[in-house]
Amino acid sequence: MDNIENLTSEILGQIEKALDLNTLEEIRVSALGKKGRLTEQMKTLGSMDPEERKTAGQALNVAKDKIAGAIDEKKIALEKAEMDKRLASETVDVSMPVRPKQQGRIHPVSQVMEEVLTIFAQMGFDLAEGPDIEDDWHCFEALNFPKNHPARQMQATFFMGEDNVLRTHTSPVQIRTMENKKPPIRIVAPGRTYRCDYDMTHTPMFHQIEGLVIDKSTNMGHLKGCLLEFMKKFFETDDVSLRFRPSFFPFTEPSAECDVGCSRENGEFKIESGKGWIELLGCGMVHPNVLKNCGLDPDEYQGFAFGCGLDRFAMLKYGIPDLRSFFDADMRWMKHYGFLPLDIPTVTSGLSFNAGVKK
Numbered sequence: 001m002d003n004i005e006n007l008t009s010e011i012l013g014q015i016e017k018a019l020d021l022n023t024l025e026e027i028r029v030s031a032l033g034k035k036g037r038l039t040e041q042m043k044t045l046g047s048m049d050p051e052e053r054k055t056a057g058q059a060l061n062v063a064k065d066k067i068a069g070a071i072d073e074k075k076i077a078l079e080k081a082e083m084d085k086r087l088a089s090e091t092v093d094v095s096m097p098v099r100p101k102q103q104g105r106i107h108p109v110s111q112v113m114e115e116v117l118t119i120f121a122q123m124g125f126d127l128a129e130g131p132d133i134e135d136d137w138h139c140f141e142a143l144n145f146p147k148n149h150p151a152r153q154m155q156a157t158f159f160m161g162e163d164n165v166l167r168t169h170t171s172p173v174q175i176r177t178m179e180n181k182k183p184p185i186r187i188v189a190p191g192r193t194y195r196c197d198y199d200m201t202h203t204p205m206f207h208q209i210e211g212l213v214i215d216k217s218t219n220m221g222h223l224k225g226c227l228l229e230f231m232k233k234f235f236e237t238d239d240v241s242l243r244f245r246p247s248f249f250p251f252t253e254p255s256a257e258c259d260v261g262c263s264r265e266n267g268e269f270k271i272e273s274g275k276g277w278i279e280l281l282g283c284g285m286v287h288p289n290v291l292k293n294c295g296l297d298p299d300e301y302q303g304f305a306f307g308c309g310l311d312r313f314a315m316l317k318y319g320i321p322d323l324r325s326f327f328d329a330d331m332r333w334m335k336h337y338g339f340l341p342l343d344i345p346t347v348t349s350g351l352s353f354n355a356g357v358k359k
């Protein structure tokens with residue numbers, strides 16, 4: 001039985017050296033498979049005499065067990081090595097910081113600006129812009145404020161050297177638009193405006209939006225219809241009533257102030273008709289002198305304009321009591337009144353759908 005022992009130690013040697021599971025499987029097949037070397041030896045037992053068969057049979061069984069045992073052991077060792085290799089190459093760094101919770105918020109003024117522009121865009125208005133630093137012509141002169149006229153004192157102007165001012169209103173964008181474009185004109189112009197003023201409802205920098213419509217027969221009925229449609233969409237209710245009170249602005253004739261119906265019950269402010277009024281904006285028919293100043297013939301063209309404070313709209317819609325807090329950059333205030341960045345207002349999916357249910 002010398003050759004069985006030799007065969008066994010040869011196969012055990014191969015098993016020992018096997019570097020992967022495939023090689024090990026090949027060794028198993030070549031030793032113990034149907035045509036394996038030990039299996040072939042087993043087949044010779046039949047032709048032996050009984051005594052010889054007994055010894056050879058026992059020796060073969062012992063060899064078979066040894067080899068099978070060695071293969072099993074090696075298999076476990078190779079599987080473990082393979083797993084260790086994978087674990088080493090596929091590490092997850094559990095000490096990495098988690099993705100930080102979203103901290104930033106959209107400011108209520110930005111939110112309201114988006115809402116207002118979304119509505120006017122749907123009504124067919126274009127967007128117009130002008131500079132924050134304006135010259136006297138665009139900010140006052142062309143808007144029919146005569147030099148040294150007391151109307152100039154209505155607006156606490158920041159002067160910037162010789163001829164320039166920080167614009168006190170967005171109305172100069174009316175002039176810039178009419179200077180550069182022939183009617184029909186239908187624009188809204190949002191932006192920053194500046195006046196030397198500071199209390200609960202005034203800050204030196206604030207935001208306005210200007211509207212201008214010029215065509216051949218545009219009239220105050222159109223102005224009223226346009227504002228009513230806008231207010232319904234913006235305040236998200238059909239129960240809106242508007243009141244126009246005669247007023248004075250140098251650049252409109254006639255001029256009006258527009259109030260919206262509201263209620264103030266148990267400290268709660270609500271837009272609804274029939275209870276009370278709150279002032280919202282200034283408006284009127286564009287003054288013939290303004291049209292002339294922009295090179296438009298007042299006998300051919302006419303139109304309306306309006307201008308209002310966006311911050312005021314934000315305060316009314318979202319119940320924010322103090323305008324000064326808008327500019328404090330206080331994250332606690334932003335968390336309370338701000339909006340999540342992915343909640344973009346649209347007329348169809350909702351303008352302020354996230355208000356009150358956020359965070």
Ligand code: DAH
Nearest residue numbers: 169171282283284305306307
């Ligand atoms: N520019 C005015 C202001 O800031 C607001 C205003 C009133 C604008 C009447 C207009 C308008 O376009 O027609 O007080």
